[in-house]
Amino acid sequence: MKKNKYSAPRALVAPTKDTRAEGTFEVLVPVPNRVKPYAMPVRFPTQQAAESWIHSPEGVEMIDETLAKFGEK
Secondary structure, three states, X not given: OOOOOOOXXXXXXXXXXXXXXXXXXXXXXXXXXXXXXXXXXXXEOOHHHHHHHHHOHHHHHHHHHHHHHOOOO
């Protein structure tokens, strides 16, 4: 039987909304019990750089720390 359990994506990349850093990309991490995803405090010049950072050891560690801070793990 298929389980229809929704799981939020681990992290995603979006253009930065801050006009002071226009043209950059940021990593957003969906956290439990929060309406808006948490924006990681790192900006990237390209979308590809942000996506590769998500899978790098440094990125994985920062995302895990963020999820632990909000009570996911």
